[in-house]
Amino acid sequence: MRRNIVLLLGIVFCAVLLIGLQAQAQGVTIRRTSWCGEAQHQNELEVNEMFEKEHPDIKIVDVYLPDWPTYQDRILTMVAAGNSPDIAIIDGYYTQGFVKRGVVVNLQPYIERDNYDISDFFPYLLREAMYKEGAPFQTGDIYGFPCYCSTLSTIINMDMFKEAGIPLPDTKKWTQDDFVEIAQKLTKDSSGDGKVDQWGTNLEKGMWWPLVYSNGGSLLNKERTKCTLDQPEAYEALQWMADWYLEYGVTPSPAPQLMDLFMTDKVGMLYAQWTASLSAYKSQGVPFDWTIGYLPAGKAGAISVSKGNSYVVSTQSEHPDEAWEVMKFLQSPQVQEFLGQKLQQIPTRMSVAQSREYYIRDYTPYDLSPFVFGNAVNLPLVPQYREIQETWRSALEDLWMGEATAKEVCSAIAAKVNKLLSE
Numbered sequence: 001m002r003r004n005i006v007l008l009l010g011i012v013f014c015a016v017l018l019i020g021l022q023a024q025a026q027g028v029t030i031r032r033t034s035w036c037g038e039a040q041h042q043n044e045l046e047v048n049e050m051f052e053k054e055h056p057d058i059k060i061v062d063v064y065l066p067d068w069p070t071y072q073d074r075i076l077t078m079v080a081a082g083n084s085p086d087i088a089i090i091d092g093y094y095t096q097g098f099v100k101r102g103v104v105v106n107l108q109p110y111i112e113r114d115n116y117d118i119s120d121f122f123p124y125l126l127r128e129a130m131y132k133e134g135a136p137f138q139t140g141d142i143y144g145f146p147c148y149c150s151t152l153s154t155i156i157n158m159d160m161f162k163e164a165g166i167p168l169p170d171t172k173k174w175t176q177d178d179f180v181e182i183a184q185k186l187t188k189d190s191s192g193d194g195k196v197d198q199w200g201t202n203l204e205k206g207m208w209w210p211l212v213y214s215n216g217g218s219l220l221n222k223e224r225t226k227c228t229l230d231q232p233e234a235y236e237a238l239q240w241m242a243d244w245y246l247e248y249g250v251t252p253s254p255a256p257q258l259m260d261l262f263m264t265d266k267v268g269m270l271y272a273q274w275t276a277s278l279s280a281y282k283s284q285g286v287p288f289d290w291t292i293g294y295l296p297a298g299k300a301g302a303i304s305v306s307k308g309n310s311y312v313v314s315t316q317s318e319h320p321d322e323a324w325e326v327m328k329f330l331q332s333p334q335v336q337e338f339l340g341q342k343l344q345q346i347p348t349r350m351s352v353a354q355s356r357e358y359y360i361r362d363y364t365p366y367d368l369s370p371f372v373f374g375n376a377v378n379l380p381l382v383p384q385y386r387e388i389q390e391t392w393r394s395a396l397e398d399l400w401m402g403e404a405t406a407k408e409v410c411s412a413i414a415a416k417v418n419k420l421l422s423e
Contacts, residue, residue: 027057028322032087032311034064035071036148036344039283043342050338051329058322072386079103084314086323089147092128095310097383099131099143104312108141110324118142120349121331122306124378125149129310137224138378144310145331146348150273151306152210153370154295159288160186160198160268171293171370176214176240179269179296183250186268200250200268202261203241205400206393207271209305211237213377214298220380220421227417229392229410237298238399239406246402254400262286271295273307278365282343286364294370306376308348346371384420391416 034044041064048060063085065071072094078084090098098104111118118126125146132140154171161168164186169178183200190198212219217233220226228234245251252261261267263281265288272278281290295302311330313323329335336347340358346368347353359368382388395413398404 027059028319029059029061030087030317030319030323030326031061031063031085032089032326033075033085034062034089035066035068037066037280037283039280040342040344041066043339043344047330047335047338050335051326054329055325058325060326079314079316082316084316086314086317086319087326088312088314090144090310090312092146092307092309092379092381093385093389094381095129095144095312096131096138096381097386098312099129100383103315104143105315105317105320105323106141106143107145107313107324107327111142114328116328120351121146122149122348122350122353124306124376125308125348127378128308128381129312137380137382144312145327146308147311147330147345149306149308149346149348151346151371151374151376152207152271152273152295152304153374154293155262155270155272155278155365156291156293157262157265157268157288158291160265164268168291169293171296174294174296176211176296176298180244180248180250183244183269184248187250196249196252198266198268199252199261201244202257202267202270203245203251203254203400204271205254205396207273208238208241208396209379210271210295210303211241211298213303213305214295214300215240216298216300218380220382220417224380224382225421227388227414227421229417230407230414233299235406235410238396238410242399242402242406245400269293278343290364292365292368292370294374302375304374304376305379307379382421384423387420388417391420 034041036044045062048062051060052058065074072091075084075088075090084103090104110116126142127138128146129144130138130140130142156168158168166182166185169182179201186198186200187196188198189196209219212229212234215233215237217231217237218228219234221228245254262270263284263286295304311327313320313327317323331348333349333352336349336352337358339345340347340352347358352358353372359372360366361368392413395409395416399406399409
């Protein structure tokens with residue numbers, strides 16, 4: 001009897017040991033999400049393979065959710081169902097909201113434990129995922145690391161300038177008046193049918209923030225307790241942008257377009273965001289010569305806006321230590337160089353982004369330095385930003401279509417946003 005018990009215990013022990021060895025052999029699986037376009041997604045899959053070669057005990061499973069408008073809600077639905085990915089990309093607009101909900105891991109203890117050097121990261125990109133209760137806005141502990149980073153600059157159709165006999169401007173020195181003057185020269189009826197079919201620029205309705213800052217205005221006050229769009233510096237800048245269409249006639253209608261007018265050689269200059277344009281233009285192949293420029297200067301100078309997104313680790317992850325290893329790899333110089341060369345993002349590390357090997361190229365767009373060295377500020381990405389964004393997006397439509405003045409629209413926006421900030 002005793003021999004049978006000993007034999008049985010031995011079998012059980014061996015079975016448990018075998019299961020443990022199998023689990024160890026299988027390693028840990030880390031699920032991470034993204035919403036990027038297909039070309040960018042292929043780059044992400046290649047990065048996963050790079051990581052797995054160096055860490056054979058950790059497998060990354062890609063959870064691809066390409067529909068950006070529904071992406072954030074789908075992540076929250078997964079969190080509510082207890083099925084959150086280990087690592088998620090959260091749009092920078094909403095990172096602070098996710099932190100406030102308590103659904104992402106505070107990475108500061110990992111940073112301190114590993115003596116992880118963060119001095120090489122662009123400070124304004126790190127701030128988007130910094131938070132501490134009671135501390136000044138976007139300061140404190142780090143809850144995420146930047147990805148898909150972007151600043152706003154201008155994209156210029158060099159062939160259109162050449163055809164019009166207009167010298168390329170020195171965009172380090174040009175002004176907003178220069179911008180409009182050039183746009184007027186580029187706007188014409190090229191087919192001779194009496195209708196304008198080529199424009200100097202396009203009214204990119206989501207790219208108005210740098211005009212406000214370059215005019216000396218702001219979106220919220222320093223304490224992030226009050227909307228400041230009702231101040232002259234802000235609404236005058238927005239009126240100037242609306243007048244590209246309403247007064248100067250250098251843009252097509254602000255109504256939704258069925259095609260990319262820059263890509264189809266119909267627009268000479270754009271205020272453009274890196275991740276929204278460059279990687280797509282590279283993958284699709286722009287049929288003309290083009291380059292990048294700094295933003296034109298307003299009363300306060302040429303002030304761009306920087307925006308990133310954040311890799312975060314879910315508080316539901318069963319493998320936070322392994323997820324941290326993945327996070328560090330995603331921010332490594334190796335990966336940043338790879339994604340930078342693919343035009344997927346501005347590298348998050350200054351040592352990579354500010355190297356001539358990165359920003360100077362012998363092919364379009366030739367010089368990426370405006371994205372790297374331009375003067376940029378952070379958007380005031382408060383936890384209520386999602387609601388604030390929808391408030392001004394819908395209200396500004398009346399301005400773009402000439403149904404109300406910027407002063408009227410911005411006064412209404414400020415009242416609604418102030419209410420959101422007080423809640």
